[in-house]
Each structure stands twice: as C-alpha cells, then as structure tokens.
Amino acid sequence: MRKSAAHLLAVLTFPVRNRFSASVRRILGLRNIRLLLVFGLSRSGTTFLAEALTLENEEAVKLHEPVKKLLRLSYPGTGGRSADDDAFWSWVFESERIPWKVHLLVCTIAVEAFRASNRLLCIKPISMSDCVAEAAAATGGSVVFISRHPCGRSDSLMRQRGLDPNAPRPDAGAFEEMGREWGGAHESFKRAFADYPDWVWLKFEDLCAEPVSVLQAAYERLGLTWSARVASELTQMTTTESSEFYGTLRNSRAQIDKWKNSLTEEEVEAIRTGARRYATGLYDGF
Numbered sequence: 001m002r003k004s005a006a007h008l009l010a011v012l013t014f015p016v017r018n019r020f021s022a023s024v025r026r027i028l029g030l031r032n033i034r035l036l037l038v039f040g041l042s043r044s045g046t047t048f049l050a051e052a053l054t055l056e057n058e059e060a061v062k063l064h065e066p067v068k069k070l071l072r073l074s075y076p077g078t079g080g081r082s083a084d085d086d087a088f089w090s091w092v093f094e095s096e097r098i099p100w101k102v103h104l105l106v107c108t109i110a111v112e113a114f115r116a117s118n119r120l121l122c123i124k125p126i127s128m129s130d131c132v133a134e135a136a137a138a139t140g141g142s143v144v145f146i147s148r149h150p151c152g153r154s155d156s157l158m159r160q161r162g163l164d165p166n167a168p169r170p171d172a173g174a175f176e177e178m179g180r181e182w183g184g185a186h187e188s189f190k191r192a193f194a195d196y197p198d199w200v201w202l203k204f205e206d207l208c209a210e211p212v213s214v215l216q217a218a219y220e221r222l223g224l225t226w227s228a229r230v231a232s233e234l235t236q237m238t239t240t241e242s243s244e245f246y247g248t249l250r251n252s253r254a255q256i257d258k259w260k261n262s263l264t265e266e267e268v269e270a271i272r273t274g275a276r277r278y279a280t281g282l283y284d285g286f
Helices: 002-012 014-030 046-053 066-074 086-092 095-115 132-139 150-161 172-193 204-209 211-222 228-237 265-276
Strands: 034-039 060-064 120-124 142-147 200-203
Touching: 014 095, 014 132, 034 046, 034 132, 046 060, 046 120, 046 142, 046 211, 046 228, 060 095, 066 086, 066 095, 086 095, 095 120, 095 132, 132 142, 132 172, 142 172, 142 204, 142 211, 150 172, 150 265, 172 265, 200 204, 200 211, 204 211, 211 228
Parallel strands: 034 120, 034 142, 060 120, 142 200
Antiparallel strands: none
16 A cells, blocks of 8 residues: 555656756756766676775765665565565665655765865765666756676675674575576666667776776766876776775686686576576677
C-alpha cells in the first residue's frame, strides 16, 4: 500500500516537480554555477573520479552521495537496518523510486545553489546509475560516467564485504547476479550515451593506466581548467599506497587486474554468465 501511494503521488506531482527542476536550472544559470554529475556503479572509481575532477579548484564543492543519505531517511524498513543492507538497496532500485531519486537530487542542488558561492558543483549520486538521462535532463548537469570491468568491480565488492569478518563468501548465484547487475546497467547507459555525445565516458582501467593523460582529456572536454598543479596532485594520488579501504590514494596501475588473483575460475565464469546476455561489448567475453 505504501509503495502504491508513493507511486501515485509521484505521478500526480510530476508537473510541479518539472517546474521546480526548471527553476533550479535557471538559478544555476543566473549564479553561473557549473554542475558535474559523476555516475557509475559502486566500486567503479566514482569517488576517485569526483575527487580528480575538482583537484585544486577553490571554487568547487563536492557532494558525496547526497541522494543516498536522503533516501536513508525515507526508507520504510524496520529493525534499525543500515543503508548498506540488501533490503535497502532493493528498495532504492525499484523502478518507482526513479522520480523520487531525481527529485531529491534536484532539491540537493537547489539548496547548494542558494547557499554556496562556488562556481563548480560536483555531485556523485551513487544510487542513480539507473536514471542518468532523467537526472541530466532535470538538472542540466554535465554527465561523466565511469565503467569498470565486471570482475574488477565484483572483486572490489567482495573486499568491501570482507570488512565484515562474519560475512560468508557468496555462492556462484550471487556472482552471477553481480554480472547481471553490471550488464543491465551498462547496456542501459550505452543506449543513453548514444543520444548524448557531449557526455564523457571513462574506463576505470584507462584511468588507472594513464591517469594524467586521461584526466587531462576529460578536463578539456568538460571545459575545466587543467594545470601543472593538477597533474602533480593527480600523480601523487595515483602513486601513493593507502590502507584505507574507502580512500582515494592508490597505486593505480596495481588496481587494474587485481581481480585475476582474487577470484576463482568458477566465480569469473559466473560473472560472465550474468553479464554476457547483455552483450555490451565493453570487455572481451562480457
């Protein structure tokens, strides 16, 4: 009942939300605020990319997953579940949640537009990989998307799960589901990308292999100011080891094929089985 009511309310309030989005876009224009939206599946390098796009920019403000935080407040689950539970994410990615996620993103931008003097607003809305086109249309933001090999992303999810010493190793079915999630999301974005040639699409592996040249090209496409200082900061970020799991300091080249030493052949095949049906053509065999 709660979900049906929420869906009905979303439909009835669409004209109001549409006018609100248009107003927010006008405010951004009047205040000369540039909006960047960094999209990608979790554990694909979105945090690093958002950091890299705002290096040494005193006029930039970076927001980390604001929509996720707002969704957590409205999550109807009980029993003190955290926002990282499977139940929460299943709820977040139900199709009827899309208009709400977009609306919450617009509300976040509106607040920042009114209170900030910054000229660049970079947002990493991790829970919105299923509605990139809708978010871009509503906000007028420039889209930057990052993809990662499905095995590399799945391996990172496993290492994230390993932070809990009581978490068991998933079975083949769970790895196949990771492949399906990856394939569906990237097939969807690939279709949308074909209609928006101004969007920027980066590969995690390219970024890790040649971070300076790849980011410099992205800066130029996005109209951002590149400098020797940015290059120096980026080099430091990608050649410094850190033990912090969620940190952005890494030996970037070591991240590219780490999964080959962590996943079993059976796990890789399960991921391939899940992803292959979507035929994204992004990585051989996936």
